[in-house]
Amino acid sequence: MNEQLDRLLDHCIKCSDCQGVCPVAAHNPQYPGPKLLGPDLARIKCAGGAKGNTPEAAGELLRSLEMCSGCQRCELACPYGVPVAQLIRQNRDVLQRKLLLRDKMLATPQVLGQMGTAIAPLMNPVLRNSLVQKMIKGMLGLEMEQPLAFASRKDLLQPTLRQWAGAAEGKVIYFPGCHVNYQEPEVGRAFLQLLDILGVKALVTDQICCGMPLLAAGNREKAHTAFQRNIQIFKEYVEQGSQIVTTCPSCSLTLKKIYVEELGTEEARQLASAVYDYSEYLEQYSSCLAALVHPLRERAAYHLPCHTQAQGTGLAGLQLMRLVPGLELNVVDDCCGQSGTYGFKAEKQGVSRAIGSSLVWRIASIEPDIIITPCGSCKDRLSFASGVQTVHPVQLLNNACQK
Amino acid sequence: MIYDVVIIGAGLAGMTAALKAIEMGKKTIVVSHGASTMQVMSGCIDLYGDDRNPWPALEELVSQNPAHPYALLSQEEIQEALSFFIERMKESCPYHNQEGFTNFRIPTAFGEERSTCLLPEGQFAGQSAAADVKSRVLVVGLKGYPDFSAELLVEGMHKRGYQGWDAAEVDLSCLQMPGERNERVKRAGTSSRRHKGLSANSVEIAKRLEKSWQHFAEELRGMVQGFDAVAFPAVLGLDEHLVVKRGLEKYLGVRVFEVPTIHPSLPGIRLARSLGAELRESGCDFLQGFPVVSADIRERQCGSIIASTPGRPRCVRGKNFILATGGVLGGGIFAERKGAREVVFRLPVANPGADAYIQADPHSAKIADLTAALADTHSSRAADLIATRVAALADDAHKEQSGTPGNRRKADSPQFTTSGLRHQISISQAGVRVNQQLLPVDEDGSVLLENVFCAGRILAGYDPFIEGSGAGVAVSTGYKAALEAGRLGNNE
Numbered sequence: 042m043n044e045q046l047d048r049l050l051d052h053c054i055k056c057s058d059c060q061g062v063c064p065v066a067a068h069n070p071q072y073p074g075p076k077l078l079g080p081d082l083a084r085i086k087c088a089g090g091a092k093g094n095t096p097e098a099a100g101e102l103l104r105s106l107e108m109c110s111g112c113q114r115c116e117l118a119c120p121y122g123v124p125v126a127q128l129i130r131q132n133r134d135v136l137q138r139k140l141l142l143r144d145k146m147l148a149t150p151q152v153l154g155q156m157g158t159a160i161a162p163l164m165n166p167v168l169r170n171s172l173v174q175k176m177i178k179g180m181l182g183l184e185m186e187q188p189l190a191f192a193s194r195k196d197l198l199q200p201t202l203r204q205w206a207g208a209a210e211g212k213v214i215y216f217p218g219c220h221v222n223y224q225e226p227e228v229g230r231a232f233l234q235l236l237d238i239l240g241v242k243a244l245v246t247d248q249i250c251c252g253m254p255l256l257a258a259g260n261r262e263k264a265h266t267a268f269q270r271n272i273q274i275f276k277e278y279v280e281q282g283s284q285i286v287t288t289c290p291s292c293s294l295t296l297k298k299i300y301v302e303e304l305g306t307e308e309a310r311q312l313a314s315a316v317y318d319y320s321e322y323l324e325q326y327s328s329c330l331a332a333l334v335h336p337l338r339e340r341a342a343y344h345l346p347c348h349t350q351a352q353g354t355g356l357a358g359l360q361l362m363r364l365v366p367g368l369e370l371n372v373v374d375d376c377c378g379q380s381g382t383y384g385f386k387a388e389k390q391g392v393s394r395a396i397g398s399s400l401v402w403r404i405a406s407i408e409p410d411i412i413i414t415p416c417g418s419c420k421d422r423l424s425f426a427s428g429v430q431t432v433h434p435v436q437l438l439n440n441a442c443q444k
Numbered sequence: 445m446i447y448d449v450v451i452i453g454a455g456l457a458g459m460t461a462a463l464k465a466i467e468m469g470k471k472t473i474v475v476s477h478g479a480s481t482m483q484v485m486s487g488c489i490d491l492y493g494d495d496r497n498p499w500p501a502l503e504e505l506v507s508q509n510p511a512h513p514y515a516l517l518s519q520e521e522i523q524e525a526l527s528f529f530i531e532r533m534k535e536s537c538p539y540h541n542q543e544g545f546t547n548f549r550i551p552t553a554f555g556e557e558r559s560t561c562l563l564p565e566g567q568f569a570g571q572s573a574a575a576d577v578k579s580r581v582l583v584v585g586l587k588g589y590p591d592f593s594a595e596l597l598v599e600g601m602h603k604r605g606y607q608g609w610d611a612a613e614v615d616l617s618c619l620q621m622p623g624e625r626n627e628r629v630k631r632a633g634t635s636s637r638r639h640k641g642l643s644a645n646s647v648e649i650a651k652r653l654e655k656s657w658q659h660f661a662e663e664l665r666g667m668v669q670g671f672d673a674v675a676f677p678a679v680l681g682l683d684e685h686l687v688v689k690r691g692l693e694k695y696l697g698v699r700v701f702e703v704p705t706i707h708p709s710l711p712g713i714r715l716a717r718s719l720g721a722e723l724r725e726s727g728c729d730f731l732q733g734f735p736v737v738s739a740d741i742r743e744r745q746c747g748s749i750i751a752s753t754p755g756r757p758r759c760v761r762g763k764n765f766i767l768a769t770g771g772v773l774g775g776g777i778f779a780e781r782k783g784a785r786e787v788v789f790r791l792p793v794a795n796p797g798a799d800a801y802i803q804a805d806p807h808s809a810k811i812a813d814l815t816a817a818l819a820d821t822h823s824s825r826a827a828d829l830i831a832t833r834v835a836a837l838a839d840d841a842h843k844e845q846s847g848t849p850g851n852r853r854k855a856d857s858p859q860f861t862t863s864g865l866r867h868q869i870s871i872s873q874a875g876v877r878v879n880q881q882l883l884p885v886d887e888d889g890s891v892l893l894e895n896v897f898c899a900g901r902i903l904a905g906y907d908p909f910i911e912g913s914g915a916g917v918a919v920s921t922g923y924k925a926a927l928e929a930g931r932l933g934n935n936e
């Protein structure tokens with residue numbers, strides 16, 4: 042563990058604020074909570090020496106580490122600046138276990154996506170059989186209500202521009218992320234259309250998965266390789282002063298915060314300072330957008346994903362939605378419980394659903410015509426659980442501009 | 445986007461200010477680093493001292509100490525603030541008060557007595573039970589929840605002559621966990637901690653009670669015969685607390701009340717959540733999780749504040765600002781042994797009545813030990829917590845001397861002030877000095893910033909622990925700060 046983290050440990054005064062906000066702790070009697078798994082366990086680790094020899098006493102805690110969904114809420118709640126979620130992630134190092142096939146698969150959405158796109162025409166008819174569905178899910182330890190299917194659409198990843206011609210001004214690099222690439226290219230298209238309306242040229246380079254799923258699966262080594270590769274890919278552009286914009290809150294959180302926390306290098310910091318959440322980027326075009334949008338008479342539930350909150354960009358996104366006249370916004374900000382692939386894993390599904398149920402209930406009480414949320418996995422979860430049409434903010438904005 | 449009122453800090457002071465600002469039609473945002481002291485407090489709003497009627501003592505305090513935050517408000521204004529708070533919390537987190545805002549007496553977890561001014565509904569029946577020595581109360585502890593001991597409470601009550609109080613215990617395994625219905629989850633996960641004799645925390649018990657309080661009531665039904673009231677540790681639900689508490693009362697046919705426990709403290713968390721929900725519904729914006737690190741100031745006017753967010757800092761612009769960052773414990777003041785500074789606006793920090801922050805007390809080895817720990821700690825926040833402990837120890841030491849357990853007012857008596865112990869808690873008076881409009885001033889009383897109002901624990905010149913005035917000061921100065929900010933906004 043690095044020295045800086047060690048020092049931050051001392052900031053924990055055991056106030057338990059983090060315990061109070063952890064969605065997993067509130068719904069799982071086995072879960073010791075962020076305080077124990079973060080600063081407390083890290084302290085035990087320190088005491089165990091540099092090699093990470095953990096005393097027996099930590100055994101029970103160690104096994105619970107995997108139940109953390111990585112929502113980051115504990116870190117936002119801590120009044121004393123303890124990087125709780127980061128400590129928990131670091132503590133997972135001592136877990137030496139073999140990754141399940143399922144976890145390996147879920148950790149590589151890009152491989153899965155590319156493979157899926159190729160075999161979709163073949164596989165999907167077979168997958169329509171519910172018995173086959175059950176068998177595959179059972180074999181892999183997946184627990185999902187949604188049917189398994191492979192995306193059959195061609196991905197967006199085809200680089201739109203290979204050469205960076207002329208000055209960087211008025212141009213951005215778009216980082217769609219795996220969810221948009223393999224499951225919802227329409228979000229990416231909407232964003233590119235919107236940028237086009239605003240006169241911004243967007244470049245989609247050869248890029249790879251941000252690496253977060255690998256880290257979440259506990260494969261730090263591979264995750265770091267992915268981090269480094271992205272840093273190399275974007276280095277040249279970053280040096281030219283161009284901005285990298287994402288539409289996925291988890292991708293941008295990873296690029297902005299996790300890379301820096303994990304690698305601690307100057308290069309990571311440079312990349313972080315060039316990465317923008319779509320909302321941060323579009324903020325500068327607010328007055329232009331306000332003039333462009335048509336009114337939409339709709340009652341909306343606006344869901345702020347955990348990872349948007351963790352970047353502090355929730356306001357910017359909300360501000361953009363407020364530009365649309367007639368759109369009635371009801372903000373909800375509880376965790377949906379899905380957390381990427383967390384909610385698909387059989388041993389976590391119960392707790393994931395329990396976390397999400399209060400959010401789904403709150404949304405239902407709003408009786409919205411539409412749910413708006415920037416996160417792909419929240420979006421899937423919420424639209425499935427509520428049956429209400431769910432869109433990404435850029436889709437809504439794009440629609441409002443087109444009408 | 446330029447906000448009318450930008451509030452820094454999401455504690456009781458900041459949230460009350462936000463409620464009032466929104467009510468005044470101001471576009472408002474609350475920016476905060478983290479959660480607040482509400483997560484650890486009892487949920488009771490203490491006004492001042494231990495007297496049945498605190499107002500005469502308050503008047504005396506203000507006349508003796510004109511720099512006290514309560515001196516910034518008239519008694520009518522304080523009562524107006526308390527009434528406003530009760531009115532706005534009516535639906536989601538109802539509070540009770542007595543005519544003329546006098547003090548309630550309620551039992552503590554140790555069976556002692558304490559005073560408070562506003563009681564949340566969940567603790568309300570506790571005051572009538574404590575008012576009658578002949579009351580018959582069953583105190584229910586939970587097996588698997590070690591943070592509360594029914595026996596300890598009952599023992600304390602017996603000592604004070606309340607012989608009708610009795611202790612009982614219910615096993616938590618009667619509660620079903622949401623998600624536990626799924627057998628596969630049980631199989632795949634490790635077996636439940638409570639089955640292994642390990643403990644649960646108050647938040648998760650509260651969540652479980654929300655789902656299955658009826659099972660719990662079933663267990664209790666046979667036990668409550670002949671009792672006037674049943675007391676529980678404060679774990680009766682989180683978001684659906686009122687459903688659980690009222691449901692139990694109806695089902696058992698007796699009054700039910702909670703006794704606050706150590707953190708995480710449900711009554712405080714409920715208050716924080718209710719305030720948050722109320723504000724969100726009224727259109728207040730939030731930016732939580734990032735410290736405000738600096739401000740843009742020109743000619744004694746603040747134009748924007750800067751929060752440290754990943755990637756790049758985020759700037760929040762506003763016309764008026766309210767500083768409610770909670771002092772040393774809240775994070776608003778960074779204290780080192782050399783001195784202290786206010787973290788957002790770099791305002792000077794006054795520390796009335798103390799020449800040094802912490803002095804070792806030769807009479808108490810324990811206090812000396814803690815003070816040594818204080819010198820070693822790298823974190824100002826840890827330092828303040830230790831300082832708080834020192835204060836508590838000093839308070840205890842005094843109690844032993846005076847022989848009146850639980851009497852905080854005594855602690856403020858002159859002989860205490862002159863004793864060495866008084867210096868131990870001197871850091872808790874550190875804060876920002878303000879004028880009658882709550883604008884920060886320097887030593888000579890000149891205004892340092894013209895559109896930044898200060899509220900709550902950031903204010904200099906009072907000690908919430910010894911006085912029993914924490915939440916009272918937060919609510920009343922928060923309310924007043926919003927009034928002042930709103931007034932300034934209207935004049936423009």
Ligand SMILES: Cc1cc2nc3c(=O)[nH]c(=O)nc-3n(C[C@H](O)[C@H](O)[C@H](O)COP(=O)(O)OP(=O)(O)OC[C@H]3O[C@@H](n4cnc5c(N)ncnc54)[C@H](O)[C@@H]3O)c2cc1C
Nearest residue numbers: 453454455456457477478481490736770774900901914915
């Ligand atoms: C353990 C304990 C128990 C207590 N129990 C009671 C009780 O039962 N009854 C009672 O009346 N009083 C009680 N008190 C006292 C009372 O709770 C406090 O005095 C009062 O709540 C202070 O409120 P506040 O809003 O001023 O500050 P705080 O609650 O400390 O809030 C400060 C806020 O500012 C934020 N902040 C700090 N620095 C920054 C920054 N740089 N940028 C952005 N945000 C920042 C923090 O994250 C926090 O949200 C208790 C206190 C403690 C410690």
Ligand code: SF4
Nearest residue numbers: 053054056057059119
């Ligand atoms: S909120 Fe921060 S200080 Fe409090 S227990 Fe958690 S990590 Fe420690």
Ligand code: SF4
Nearest residue numbers: 063109110112113115
């Ligand atoms: S990241 Fe989320 S799930 Fe993990 S400990 Fe923190 S609050 Fe709990």
